[in-house]
Amino acid sequence: MGVLNNNKESVLKVKNLTVSFSRYDRGWNKTNLQVIHSLDVEVFSGEILAVVGSSGSGKSLLAHSVLGILPDNATITGSMEFMGKPLTEKDQKKLRGEQIVLIPQSVEFLDPLMKVGKQVKGIKGTVEKMREAFRRYGLSENVEKMYPFQLSGGMARRVLVSTAVMEKSKLIIADEPTPGLDMEMAMETLRHFRQLADQGCGVMLITHDIDLALSVADRIAVFYAGTTVEECPAEDFIKGKKALRHPYSRAFIDALPQNSFKPIKGTQPYAGDLPKGCLFADRCPLRTEECGGKIQMSSVRGGKVRCVHAT
Amino acid sequence: MQLKADNISFRYNDKSPWVLRNVNFTVESADRIALVGPSGYGKSTLSKILSGYLKPTEGKVLLNGELLPEKGYCPVQMVYQHPEQAVNPRWKMDKTLNECWKPDQNLLDSMGIEKEWLKRWPSELSGGELQRFCIARVLGPDTKFLICDEISTMLDVITQAQIWQLVLEISEERNIGLVVVTHNMALAEKVCNKIVRLPEISVQKPEERISV
Numbered sequence: 001m002g003v004l005n006n007n008k009e010s011v012l013k014v015k016n017l018t019v020s021f022s023r024y025d026r027g028w029n030k031t032n033l034q035v036i037h038s039l040d041v042e043v044f045s046g047e048i049l050a051v052v053g054s055s056g057s058g059k060s061l062l063a064h065s066v067l068g069i070l071p072d073n074a075t076i077t078g079s080m081e082f083m084g085k086p087l088t089e090k091d092q093k094k095l096r097g098e099q100i101v102l103i104p105q106s107v108e109f110l111d112p113l114m115k116v117g118k119q120v121k122g123i124k125g126t127v128e129k130m131r132e133a134f135r136r137y138g139l140s141e142n143v144e145k146m147y148p149f150q151l152s153g154g155m156a157r158r159v160l161v162s163t164a165v166m167e168k169s170k171l172i173i174a175d176e177p178t179p180g181l182d183m184e185m186a187m188e189t190l191r192h193f194r195q196l197a198d199q200g201c202g203v204m205l206i207t208h209d210i211d212l213a214l215s216v217a218d219r220i221a222v223f224y225a226g227t228t229v230e231e232c233p234a235e236d237f238i239k240g241k242k243a244l245r246h247p248y249s250r251a252f253i254d255a256l257p258q259n260s261f262k263p264i265k266g267t268q269p270y271a272g273d274l275p276k277g278c279l280f281a282d283r284c285p286l287r288t289e290e291c292g293g294k295i296q297m298s299s300v301r302g303g304k305v306r307c308v309h310a311t
Numbered sequence: 312m313q314l315k316a317d318n319i320s321f322r323y324n325d326k327s328p329w330v331l332r333n334v335n336f337t338v339e340s341a342d343r344i345a346l347v348g349p350s351g352y353g354k355s356t357l358s359k360i361l362s363g364y365l366k367p368t369e370g371k372v373l374l375n376g377e378l379l380p381e382k383g384y385c386p387v388q389m390v391y392q393h394p395e396q397a398v399n400p401r402w403k404m405d406k407t408l409n410e411c412w413k414p415d416q417n418l419l420d421s422m423g424i425e426k427e428w429l430k431r432w433p434s435e436l437s438g439g440e441l442q443r444f445c446i447a448r449v450l451g452p453d454t455k456f457l458i459c460d461e462i463s464t465m466l467d468v469i470t471q472a473q474i475w476q477l478v479l480e481i482s483e484e485r486n487i488g489l490v491v492v493t494h495n496m497a498l499a500e501k502v503c504n505k506i507v508r509l510p511e512i513s514v515q516k517p518e519e520r521i522s523v
Contacts, residue, residue, distance in 0.1 A: 054467040056437030152351045179464045182349040182494050208467055211497070255472035258497040263472035267423065267440060 008044040010084065011171050011202035012066065015040050017078035019061055019070065019226075032075075035271045036061055036226040039078075040297060040304075043171065043202040048193060050213040050234070051206045052252070053223030054268045059206045060105060062223075063173045067102055068092030083170065097122070101164045103174040107156040110148040116159050117144025125166045133162040137192070154185050161189060165196065172196060173204045178212060190216045211258065214238055222249045225268050225279040232303030245305035248280050278307070312375055314338040314361065314387060314456045314488060319370035321356055330356050333370075334512055338456060343482070343489040345499035348509030354492045357509070358460045361490065362389035374455070384411060388449035392461040394441035398433045405429035408444055412451035422447050422477055439470030446474065450481060456488045464494070475502055 019036040036058040043049045051059050064070050066080060068089055080087040082095065096102070111119055121130040134143060137158040143151070151159060157177060164172050174193065178186040186209065194216045197203045207213045213220075220237055222230040229246045236243040241250045251264045266283040269275060275282060277292040284291070286309045293308075300310045316336040322329045330353045338344055346354055359365040361372055363379045372379055372387075379385060391397045398407045408414060408429065419426075422443050433441060442462060449457065459478070463471040479502065482489050493499050499506055 052467075054437075055439050055465065055470060057467075154350045179461075183496070185350070186494075208465070210468065252468055255468040256497070257472075257495065257501040261472050261475070261501050263469050263476060265423075267470075268437065270435070272435075 008046055010042055011045050011082065012041075012043040012204070013079075013081040014042070014062070014066070015079045015081075017041075017062070017065065017076065017080065019058070019065055020075050021071075022073050022075065031272075033272050034226070036065075037274075039223075039227050041204075041221055041228060041231070043204050045170070045202050046197055046200050047218040048197045048203040048205055048216055049219050049221060050210070050217035051204060051221045051223060052208070052210050052213065053221075053229075054225070055208075056268065057223040058226040059223055060175055063102060063175050063204070063206060066092075066173060067096045067100060069096075069102075098124075098167050099169050100171045100173070101167065101169045103160050103164050103172065103177055105175040107148055107151070107153075107160070110156075110159070112148050115145050115147060116151070120159060120163050120166065122163075122166065129166055130162075133165050136165065137162050154181055157181055157185075157189065161192065169201060171202045171204070173206070175206045176208065177205070178207060178209050186212055187215070210237070210252070211256065222246065222252065224248050225274065226271060227279065228297070228304075228306065229280065230303060230305045230307075232305075236303065245300050245303055245310040246280075246307050247284050247286055247309075251283075280307075312340045312455050312486075312488065313373075315373040315376075316357070316361060317371050317373055319357075319360060319367045319372070321353070321360060321365065321368050331360075331367075336507065336512055338488045338490055340455065340486045340488045342505055343479075343503040344491065345503035345506045346490055346492045346509060347494070347496070347499060347506060352509045354509055355460055358389060358458045358490070358492055361456075362387045362458045364389065384451060384453045386453050386455040387458065388451075388454050388456070389458040389460065390442075390445050390449060390462045392464060394438055394445045395433060397445050398441060400433050402433075403429070404431055404433065404436070404444055407433070408448055410448055412448075414447050414450065418447060418450065421480075423473065439466045439474070442466065442470075442474060443477075446478065450485075454485075454487060456490070457482065458490045458492075460492045461494070463498070471498075 017036055017039040018034060020032045020034040022030050022032050025031045053059060065076055117130060120133065121127060139158055143155065161177060177189055181189065190212055193203050193205060205213060205217060214234055214237055217234045220232055220234050221228055230249050241253050244250050254260050255263050264283050269279060278295050281287050281291040290308050295306050295308060297304050297306050316334055319331055319334045320329060321331040334357065348354055360367050363385050374386060379387060424443050424447060428436060428440065463474055491503055
């Protein structure tokens with residue numbers, strides 16, 4: 001864990017990504033709601049990047065923009081590179097499901113009228129491959145013939161995860177693979193991701209269960225209100241508050257039940273009504289006048305942070 | 312006050328396997344009970360039975376020795392895991408909030424619900440913000456017990472801590488008994504004063520269910 005990045009290939013590089021939705025306001029007036037702003041993130045081969053952050057900070061939207069499965073009223077700007085080449089719409093269509101796979105957030109992404117075995121097999125897969133994937137995740141052969149509604153929460157998760165190992169993919173994006181699983185099964189799922197990463201795959205793990213994620217992840221990216229506020233090695237989170245750079249990440253650590261369980265006040269700003277300058281300023285203990293300006297990502301102590309006060 | 316599950320068994324129909332079998336379980340007003348157990352042991356089913364959304368096949372739920380009322384405001388209220396599925400998407404938030412009682416401004420302030428949110432649609436609020444509404448609307452003066460079924464798993468840790476602080480404060484102030492379903496043991500230890508493991512109080516195990 002935590003090996004230097006320079007001898008690894010960059011699998012996915014997202015730079016300055018913005019995502020906005022156009023929607024109808026009153027009558028025929030259309031407004032644009034920007035939900036992701038100047039977001040940077042990079043995933044390397046052989047590593048797990050855990051993406052954590054507040055609910056509604058755009059974690060799932062990032063996953064969907066990489067795969068190109070956002071709804072029609074979404075507009076994307078910025079650049080995305082996959083294996084060093086720009087990721088165009090055409091490439092996304094070709095690569096998704098093969099080189100880039102998504103483990104979706106909920107069972108609702110499965111077809112309710114199709115047996116799960118057939119769904120996991122897909123168009124290109126074979127029955128043998130599907131059985132092998134099922135065996136790997138401890139799903140017995142009669143699960144193949146079940147419909148999604150017959151699966152328990154834990155089984156459904158494992159079915160979703162097994163779709164990801166059908167192809168030899170380069171990038172796996174897992175969107176909240178653990179909620180609803182008990183401790184043991186959640187750890188088991190994460191260990192599978194570690195295995196996949198060790199085989200050379202890049203894994204982007206979107207999660208709220210930071211304590212579980214820490215045990216397998218190499219790097220952590222912290223999202224807040226649609227932008228990255230900090231990117232750092234996972235060890236910094238394990239070391240605790242002092243090793244972190246952004247006040248939001250520190251507040252995050254404080255709020256964990258195993259730590260002091262003390263929340264900070266306030267809520268994340270609404271995407272339609274964002275403050276100028278630092279998005280976290282309203283809730284920040286370090287706030288000064290400088291926080292009202294535009295804030296760039298800067299490198300501090302081997303990590304990246306979007307805060308003028310970071311040392 | 313005392314909420315009692317008296318020898319409860321549950322199955323969906325005559326042919327289906329038992330989900331819960333002979334569960335006995337008591338909550339007092341001062342209790343904050345964590346209900347834990349692996350997935351598939353019927354934690355959510357038990358929550359729904361305790362709050363009157365499901366009728367037990369055998370046994371009964373007693374509140375101070377009497378059955379739960381069939382009409383009017385139920386003194387046992389439940390908060391769900393997915394707030395976005397627990398509110399009407401075609402109602403603005405103020406209608407949802409006043410669905411069963413009229414929360415006063417004090418409560419809204421202490422819950423951190425902002426005035427301007429009341430005019431929004433559910434799709435314009437985040438999960439944590441919606442969950443506050445879902446909690447505020449069940450805290451009517453007649454609520455004596457609150458069943459929380461994984462109310463914070465989909466939320467980030469800061470919102471999680473905010474919500475729990477609120478629930479704890481209010482339950483203490485009004486002497487409301489809590490039943491908390493969770494997988495997070497650290498959370499259970501921080502929030503609750505008693506831990507009940509469902510596999511120990513229900514005879515039925517999922518493996519036996521499949522063989523039925």
